[in-house]
Amino acid sequence: MARFVARGSLRLDAVVPPEMNAEALSFLGQGVPDVRYGTPLAKAYADDSFPRRLLAVPEVAGALHSLVGPEPTVDHHAVHVREPHNGHAQSLHADAIIDVRPDAFDVQLMYYPQDVTLEMGGTLSVPGSHLRRINETDTGRYQNLLGQDRLVCPAGTVVFVHHGIWHGGRRNDSDLTRYMFKIRFNPTVRQRLLWDTTDLDDPQVRDELVTEFPWYEQASGRLEIYNRVLLWRELTGNPTFDADHWATRVSNRPQEAAI
């Protein structure tokens, strides 16, 4: 979870079995019937439907529960298709509208049913961009950022991303059509200690939270860590947690008079 807070994404390689990937490729081109915004997950998909079985893959089910808890609602879903030699990449963007909730987040599941090569234009995402306050495609001017993630993955890979992550479908320069199925989930419970917290005090938690990404400016990179500390405090219910001393220092305003 600390890595997700720092990076804004969680990648699960090849967790969906090959027979399901083959099945997905047989129908994703026709799309998936819409569900109404905010439909409870339990009512969104029929028991034998592909999305239901995708969400029952143990690694997927576990990650979803850890991130948004039990019984989230389905915000919406979509099949994204990038045609061969598609001439345009999407502008770098965050989905929906600017969303700066300090104590909650949505996640998007992105499922790739086929091997994705660099030439196929796998999703571009920018690690650690999810806490930046920008609105949708206002970041379209940015073509490349140091340390960006140009997804190359085996079939059956699922990636969960924080709602604020900067991303975009890249230009498909290959001869193959590329498919991606995504579902956005809204939590219905407070996102606090929803994951396996037996290692909450492990020093690696702090190490993950102070991860610097190569595209961070010298100064703003420190603010990224400050903002992660605030989010970690919300997720753990520990109002005094700090990674270094930055969050503690700037809130220190003693009120006791000197004796």
Place this chain on the structure above:
Amino acid sequence: MTALTQSKDDTLRQQVLVLYLSDSSLDSRVLGWSLYDGTGGTSPTTGDSDVPPYPTGTGALLDGWRLFQAAQLLPPYPGHEHDVSFLKHEFFFEKLAPAAP
């Protein structure tokens, strides 16, 4: 109209390079980059490269790019001093070149 067309054909085209640097100094590290090619010779796009064209902003100057705009240094809005948003240190460069054949 003929004169305008003739003029357009002879006009050098603008190539624009945008560099995002680590701090407000032009010789700090390149963290992000974008290229727009008015010659029509290339079509740079989002996510097309993992390697910066230059290690620093001054690297672009040494290669003949001309700086024509630099981001202003603006103080944070009161109450939002810890917010993070757009990349702050944005520098626009240009080269002039003939249109692609």
